[in-house]
Amino acid sequence: MTFTNTGTTAARAGTVSFATHIVGALGIDWATITTNQPLPAPLAGGASTTRTYTVCVESWRVPLGMHVDTRTVTATWS
Numbered sequence: 001m002t003f004t005n006t007g008t009t010a011a012r013a014g015t016v017s018f019a020t021h022i023v024g025a026l027g028i029d030w031a032t033i034t035t036n037q038p039l040p041a042p043l044a045g046g047a048s049t050t051r052t053y054t055v056c057v058e059s060w061r062v063p064l065g066m067h068v069d070t071r072t073v074t075a076t077w078s
């Protein structure tokens with residue numbers, strides 16, 4: 001993911017949240033697991049940075065025939 005600070009001052013900290021859905025074989029959304037990770041900081045005003053995150057879900061939550069789908073990503077800077 002690429003994060004861009006569109007402001008003029010440095011962002012010193014923050015959190016990125018991932019909403020990962022457990023989806024059944026028929027497309028039914030069985031559960032949503034939210035995980036949080038720190039944002040790459042500090043990030044100077046006007047700068048961009050790229051970071052790769054791994055989202056993990058316990059195997060027992062995803063039985064045979066189901067899959068995971070991360071649908072929502074939210075970043076909060078402070």
